[in-house]
Amino acid sequence: MTDLTDPVLKFAMDKDRPRICALDLDGTLLSYGGWQGRDKFGEVLRGMIEELQILRDEGVKIVIWTCRPDTPALREHLDTNEVPYDYVNEHPWNGPDNPRKIHADWYVDDKGIPVDGVVKGLARRILSHRPWWQEEPWMT
Numbered sequence: 001m002t003d004l005t006d007p008v009l010k011f012a013m014d015k016d017r018p019r020i021c022a023l024d025l026d027g028t029l030l031s032y033g034g035w036q037g038r039d040k041f042g043e044v045l046r047g048m049i050e051e052l053q054i055l056r057d058e059g060v061k062i063v064i065w066t067c068r069p070d071t072p073a074l075r076e077h078l079d080t081n082e083v084p085y086d087y088v089n090e091h092p093w094n095g096p097d098n099p100r101k102i103h104a105d106w107y108v109d110d111k112g113i114p115v116d117g118v119v120k121g122l123a124r125r126i127l128s129h130r131p132w133w134q135e136e137p138w139m140t
């Protein structure tokens with residue numbers, strides 16, 4: 001029996017909502033070379049705006065999902081660079097009692113590790129992963 005009070009299931013089964021892409025900011029949407037300050041942002045990665053526009057043309061909502069707070073400086077950086085996006089760190093299809101992680105159909109992140117159902121070797125893959133902008137992984 002399906003538990004429709006489960007917010008994860010409710011989100012997954014909602015046929016009226018748009019598809020949602022949660023997109024990390026630093027090192028994913030923007031270049032990143034380490035923390036420079038709350039209102040210091042990298043440049044938009046080349047080609048990213050065109051890719052995001054393809055998603056939006058397909059009806060996908062883009063949620064900037066970042067550890068940074070949603071500040072006027074962040075919005076100004078996104079708007080000045082004409083980044084196509086819909087929300088920052090939240091969206092209206094999220095349940096009312098959600099933890100920090102938002103519901104989404106896709107999570108795009110420079111630190112993300114894909115999980116394909118095969119767990120063996122996952123710890124090694126996690127420890128040896130490094131974001132593209134980081135010279136050394138945590139463990140080699």
Ligand SMILES: [Mg+2]
Pocket residue numbers: 024025026027028109110111
């Ligand atoms: Mg990142």
